[in-house]
Amino acid sequence: MKLESLYQEIILDHYKHPHGKGLAPNFASEVHHVNPTCGDEITLRVSINPANPDLLLVSYDSQGCSISQASASILFDQLNDQSFETGEKAVEHMVAMMQRTQEPDEDILGDGIALVGVAQYPARVKCALLSWMAWKDAAIQAGAEVPNNTEIANSTELGEGK
Amino acid sequence: MSALNVAAIRADFPILRRTVRDERRLVYLDSGATSQKPFQVLDAERNFYETCNSAVHRGAHQLAEEATDAYEAARANIAAFIGGRPADLVFTKNATEAINLVSYAFLNATLKSQQGKDLPPGSEKFILNAGDEIVVTEMEHHANLIPWQELCDKTGATLKWIALTDDGRLDPKSIQEVIGSRTRIVAFTHQSNLLGTINDVATVVTRAREVDALVLLDACQSVPHMPVDVAQLGVDFLMWSGHKMLGPLGIGCLWGREELLSAMPPFISGGSMIETVTMQGSTFAPPPARFEAGVPMAAQAVGLSAAVDYLRALGMDNVQEHEHMLTQAALTALSAIPGVRIIGPTDIKDRGSAVSFVVDGIHPHDVGQVLDDLGVAVRVGHHCAWPVCRRYDVPATTRATFYIYNDLDDVDALVQAVVAAKEFFGA
Numbered sequence: 268m269k270l271e272s273l274y275q276e277i278i279l280d281h282y283k284h285p286h287g288k289g290l291a292p293n294f295a296s297e298v299h300h301v302n303p304t305c306g307d308e309i310t311l312r313v314s315i316n317p318a319n320p321d322l323l324l325v326s327y328d329s330q331g332c333s334i335s336q337a338s339a340s341i342l343f344d345q346l347n348d349q350s351f352e353t354g355e356k357a358v359e360h361m362v363a364m365m366q367r368t369q370e371p372d373e374d375i376l377g378d379g380i381a382l383v384g385v386a387q388y389p390a391r392v393k394c395a396l397l398s399w400m401a402w403k404d405a406a407i408q409a410g411a412e413v414p415n416n417t418e419i420a421n422s423t424e425l426g427e428g429k
Numbered sequence: 430m431s432a433l434n435v436a437a438i439r440a441d442f443p444i445l446r447r448t449v450r451d452e453r454r455l456v457y458l459d460s461g462a463t464s465q466k467p468f469q470v471l472d473a474e475r476n477f478y479e480t481c482n483s484a485v486h487r488g489a490h491q492l493a494e495e496a497t498d499a500y501e502a503a504r505a506n507i508a509a510f511i512g513g514r515p516a517d518l519v520f521t522k523n524a525t526e527a528i529n530l531v532s533y534a535f536l537n538a539t540l541k542s543q544q545g546k547d548l549p550p551g552s553e554k555f556i557l558n559a560g561d562e563i564v565v566t567e568m569e570h571h572a573n574l575i576p577w578q579e580l581c582d583k584t585g586a587t588l589k590w591i592a593l594t595d596d597g598r599l600d601p602k603s604i605q606e607v608i609g610s611r612t613r614i615v616a617f618t619h620q621s622n623l624l625g626t627i628n629d630v631a632t633v634v635t636r637a638r639e640v641d642a643l644v645l646l647d648a649c650q651s652v653p654h655m656p657v658d659v660a661q662l663g664v665d666f667l668m669w670s671g672h673k674m675l676g677p678l679g680i681g682c683l684w685g686r687e688e689l690l691s692a693m694p695p696f697i698s699g700g701s702m703i704e705t706v707t708m709q710g711s712t713f714a715p716p717p718a719r720f721e722a723g724v725p726m727a728a729q730a731v732g733l734s735a736a737v738d739y740l741r742a743l744g745m746d747n748v749q750e751h752e753h754m755l756t757q758a759a760l761t762a763l764s765a766i767p768g769v770r771i772i773g774p775t776d777i778k779d780r781g782s783a784v785s786f787v788v789d790g791i792h793p794h795d796v797g798q799v800l801d802d803l804g805v806a807v808r809v810g811h812h813c814a815w816p817v818c819r820r821y822d823v824p825a826t827t828r829a830t831f832y833i834y835n836d837l838d839d840v841d842a843l844v845q846a847v848v849a850a851k852e853f854f855g856a
């Protein structure tokens with residue numbers, strides 16, 4: 268079975284025991300993204316850390332397949348209470364990993380490198396990227412620094428069906 | 430015992446010889462999305478291109494004559510398959526386009542009448558007025574829902590829908606209540622692509638006639654799988670896609686009553702659908718040409734005609750009986766797996782071969798992935814019928830659909846793969 272390369276143990280752990288799931292009452296922005304081909308959904312909220320306005324707090328609620336759920340849980344681990352720059356870099360890296368144009372880097376993605384197997388299954392790539400695209404959308408709406416406008420235009424294309 | 434010789438049938442389908450995912454036998458259970466194609470269909474299409482390829486209804490040469498003959502002979506053969514006349518059968522790109530052709534007849538007639546333009550006699554049937562209603566059901570494919578939502582959005586008509594019972598059927602009470610004096614057309618599916626339910630057409634037609642509403646039947650999941658006769662059904666429009674019944678991609682059919690087709694303004698316009706053209710305006714050809722603008726898909730029509738021959742030789746009664754046998758086996762075996770729940774009727778009566786299910790604790794997408802790894806091709810998701818998933822409170826389903834080339838081994842492979850998925854995810 269090639270399945271083990273897709274569903275690494277670490278992915279199944281995140282799926283069964285998701286980190287940080289549940290919406291925070293206060294937020295600067297909220298987005299709802301869906302994957303129209305399979306019905307995966309995520310609501311993601313971003314707020315500014317009151318103690319340090321450079322850092323963004325993340326909360327989310329979601330439903331969907333193991334890949335989309337595990338990916339959201341990993342996103343929480345990696346991006347909660349991080350700067351927009353750190354998060355944006357991670358999103359870009361995740362996208363590149365899915366497009367197989369970059370080797371996974373654990374320093375950037377943490378457990379997210381275990382999602383590398385998804386790249387072999389094009390139909391599942393959207394599942395893996397759903398929460399990351401939602402985060403970027405929400406972070407921008409929350410008024411986070413936007414260094415380069417064209418990149419946002421590109422990324423919403425990948426986000427699909429807000 | 431099966432009503433069909435599956436081994437002989439399988440030999441006609443080249444794709445069934447290939448393997449998938451590490452040399453596994455392909456167990457194709459996604460014919461509800463699109464069916465595979467036998468040699469006979471592929472050969473018919475190739476033969477058209479090799480012998481008489483040219484633009485139908487246009488050239489002054491022998492090839493064009495032969496191509497036109499082949500195209501019109503295909504129309505006659507396909508129309509006869511559903512008990513219709515060739516003049517009442519329009520070729521479209523697929524069923525989706527056929528439904529849009531009818532919904533746009535309403536829109537275009539309404540717009541033209543508001544501007545006092547000339548319309549064909551009988552077009553009042555298609556002119557919508559304030560307070561008019563369009564009726565669909567809660568089990569429609571998006572193809573038979575969105576065009577009506579759009580029509581209502583543009584004209585101010587109101588969309589209403591017939592509710593479903595918990596066991597996946599049209600609610601008989603709702604049929605009587607929702608179809609009313611303001612209903613202009615009732616558009617519904619013959620067989621649900623998600624639930625497998627075969628609807629009782631007669632009940633809906635009877636109620637629609639009481640209020641003088643038109644009836645459109647989406648036959649995408651019935652024409653390929655059971656005997657269908659338009660006269661017996663008593664509907665006004667019926668459409669389906671060729672690719673789900675062994676035919677090529679890129680061709681669908683709309684059958685309509687002669688007096689209605691004649692009263693409808695065109696949908697897509699351009700070459701081949703006109704009578705006279707001046708710079709000031711044009712008049713339109715009678716149906717079916719009025720609705721076939723541009724150079725038509727003649728090779729696909731010829732291929733679909735070969736598909737009709739293939740199915741006719743098997744006998745649609747036998748096709749239905751064979752699928753019935755497989756569906757019963759699948760329903761029984763899947764229901765016996767702990768944690769598996771069928772979405773749709775569990776009773777084989779008035780039920781087709783689309784079997785949707787959910788597995789406790791495993792998302793349908795993940796079920797589908799394990800099945801795929803074992804060579805079992807199914808569809809997962811909302812199957813273009815999102816409101817049905819909402820109605821039964823599931824995010825999505827895994828769906829197997831059976832056809833003439835499937836056998837009990839395929840049902841076994843499905844069942845074992847579902848058990849394997851449960852083991853893999855520890856559910």
Ligand SMILES: Cc1ncc(COP(=O)(O)O)c(C=O)c1O
Binds near residue numbers: 461
């Ligand atoms: C019941 C039903 N209606 C309509 C359609 C639309 O068919 P097509 O996509 O070929 O136009 C389908 C196929 O997916 C279907 O199953």
